[in-house]
Amino acid sequence: MELPSEQALRWIVRTYARLRAAHGDAIGDPALVQPTGVFFPDEFRLDGPSVERLLRRILGYSPVSDDLGIELAFAEPAADHAGGCGSLACGPTGGGGARGGVQELQDGYRVVVATTDVGNPDVLTTSLARSVGALALLEAGEEADPAEAEIVAVACGFGVLLANGAAVWAKSCGGLRMAQATVLGVEELSVALALFVAIHGTRPSEARSSLGATQREALDLAEAWVESNPLLVETLRERPALLEAGVFDIEPIRGIVGRWLHRRKVAAEMRAPVPASATTAPVSDERRRRLEEARALVDEVLGGE
Secondary structure: OOOHHHHHHHHHHHHHHHHHHHHHHHHHOOOOOOOOOOOOOOOOOOOOHHHHHHHHHHOOOOOOOOOOEEEEEEEOOOOOOOOOOOOOOOOOOOOOOOOOEEEEEEEEEEEEEEHOOOOOOHHHHHHHHHHHHHHHHHHHOOOOHHHHHHHHHHHHHHHHHHHOOOOEEEEEEEEEEOOOOOOOHHHHHHHHHHHHHHHHHHHHOOOOOOOOOOHHHHHHHHHHHOOOOOHHHHHHHHHHHHHOOOOOOOOOOOOHHHHHHHHHHHHHHOOOOOHHHHOOOOOOOOHHHHHHHHHHHHHHHHHOO
């Protein structure tokens, strides 16, 4: 397993930063929702009322208003998604990607769930969490882009649910296959989850406790990358607007000693005096402000070391 490409990493960070800058107050400091009886104590049966209770429970953990007008609907997968026996793993891509979604109505929204997703708890909770992410975007006056909706869902505390739905082992006509019930892959969602853990100070062991083996492997790699980029994480936590343009350095994964040395190098560079040759060019107030903010972030990251 490998990290997402640099382009994908930049998109994840930039998207997460934009959402935090625009809606950080509304999102607040959410709990990391786990697929356990603590978070989902309701009895579940394979019927519509059970799915609606599950949706309402997930909505209750989100920043979306509880009194929002929402109706639930079920849909049979389209022919191009139902190949073979019609199971999740029998789609043309070994999973068919994300299904279901949200439809805007005159007086609210309709959350659509694929009937074939109801029988798998990981896939069902993933579908509902993705829909809640889309609802949050729509309520904020934005378009519900499917990939961004998944980042929103992670930012709202549903990263474990989505990661589990991004790599599901399911039976198909040809045997056991890994299916994907998300738009983003397990590697991309694990990076977003690792950022959530770092931003909110969640224990890594808590994030791993309800993940499958594939997801834990992806999260281990994502956490090593996040730990190798402390300044990026601190900026995302404290001043996300600085990252919206996508102009930032991405550091490779380093060992413990390498991370420590890199922090010291960044600190030395940021605290070094400006060369005399550089003072001949005027520095704008905006650039001076950004430099001061960057130096303050370095001091925060290295504080106590």
